[in-house]
Amino acid sequence: MAQEKKPTGLVTVYVAQGMLRAMVIRGALETAGIPVMLSYESVGPVLGLTVNGIGKVEVRVPVEWEAEARELLNAPPRSGEVYVSPDVNTAK
Secondary structure, three states: OOOOOEEEEEEEEEEEHHHHHHHHHHHHHHHOOOOOOEEEEEEHHHHHOOOOOOEEEEEEHHHHHHHHHHHHOOEEEOOOOOOOOOOOOOOO
């Protein structure tokens, strides 16, 4: 009997320009119980640059949480909430 191989690893669900927006997205995902890792070049936060890919922060989640993370990021605001939804330009 062959076992079905499950995908493992991390997948990028959001790409932010700058650490601040990435941390907001991370907080929203973690509040929903989704584990998150931020991936970025170390020079971006040190110098505070967000040009030409420097300052790009990838918000990554485990593969098994990808659907839930994307659903949360694409969800419209609940009634009574006021916020600006992020431009979800994700890496695929």
